Amino acid sequence: MRKISIIGMPMDLGQMRRGVDMGPSAIRYAGVVERLQTLFDVIDDQGDIAIGRPEVKIDPESNLRNLELVAEKSGLLAEEVDNIISTGAFPLVLGGDHSIAIGTLAGVAKHYKKLGVIWYDAHGDLNTAETSPSGNIHGMPLAVSIGEGHELLTNIGGFTPKVLPENIVIIGARCLDDGEKKLIKEHGIKVYTMHEVDRLGMARVMEETIGYLKERTDGVHLSLDLDGLDPTDAPGVGTPVTGGISYRESHLAMEMLAESDIITSAEFVEVNPILDEKNKTAIAAVALMASLFGDKLL
Known part of the structure; x- marks a missing residue:
């Protein structure tokens, strides 16, 4: 029996542009539950984790924006994800x-000895307090998950790291800070920049990614940032970068992941309806989810 549990995390504390907290609502409005009902035997929308409207605070020591709040809310999400997996649901x-x-991976990693991660994103999200130009934690979750960063974040769930660098594949990168480039080289993280996507083609990129992770992991988490797509296809994101992955290439990637049957958890992030065009980005997110879970034309 295929079971899926949906949890909304309407948090905008990791950056400065308001509106991304409405992402879960926009995705639901785009019909995510209705679209996935035909693909699962049981679908349970658990609603949203309560974030509230806390005051923005800059940590005086690290200069990180909303450090304690992000840590607190990430801990709540980790518990929810842990519970969902314990029930046998996706x-x-x-x-x-x-x-x-940060919270999703903390919850997922408890259930796998060799967790793999596909980071589908224009950015590496491998900054730390020392390398971040902005102090925004949404540019740090992958670094945190490999144990690099503030201990309030790296120790969520009571253990670190959540994933080993050699079990990560970044796809679609086209905006990397100097500190991130250094970390990628130091840890040997596998990255397919847009150069590789263009040169090899998405089919080859996904074949290599799936083969690479199948060999070394016992579960794979997909973390899909909608800014991985080109802004023409996904305009409603906070940090758009031109020259991204196309809508069709993204569908192919999701379809190939569905065929491989390696994805054991997923998140779709950074949908900002305030910056969107008629909910276009949330609609794209729902369509990609359907492909990820096996929806086919024929």
Whole structure:
């Protein structure tokens, strides 16, 4: 029996542009529950984790924005994801800014000895307090998950790291800070930039990614930032970067992941309806989810 549980994480504490907290609502409005009902035997929308409207605070020591609040809310998400997996359901998390991945991965990693991660994103999200130009935690979740960063974040769930660098594949990168490039080289993280996507083609990129992760992991988490897509296809994101992955290439990627049957948890993040065009980005997110879970034309 195929079971999926949806949890919304309407958090915008990891960055400065308001509106991304409405991402889960936009995705639901785009019909995510109705679209996935035909693909699962049981679908349970558990609603949203309560974030509230806390005052923005800058940590005086680290200069990180909303450090304690992000840590607190990430801990709540980790518990929810942990519980969902314990029931035998597939956890699907709706964001929210990409800092929510800190909590998602903390909950998922408890259930796998060799967790793999596909980071589908224009950015590496491998900054730390020392390398971040902005202090925004949504640029740090992957670093945090490999044990690099503030201990309030790296120790969520009571253990670190959540994932080993050699079990990560970044797809679609086209905006990396100097500190992130250094970390990628130091840890040997596998990255397919847009250069590789263009040169090899998405089919080859996904074949290599699936083969690479199948060999070394016992579960794979997909963390899909909608800014991985080109802004023409997904305009409603906080940090758009031109020259991204196309809508059709993204569908192919999701279809190939569905065929491979390696994805054990997923999150779709950074949908910002305030910056969107007629909910276009949330609609794209729902369509990609359907492909990920096996929806086919014929």
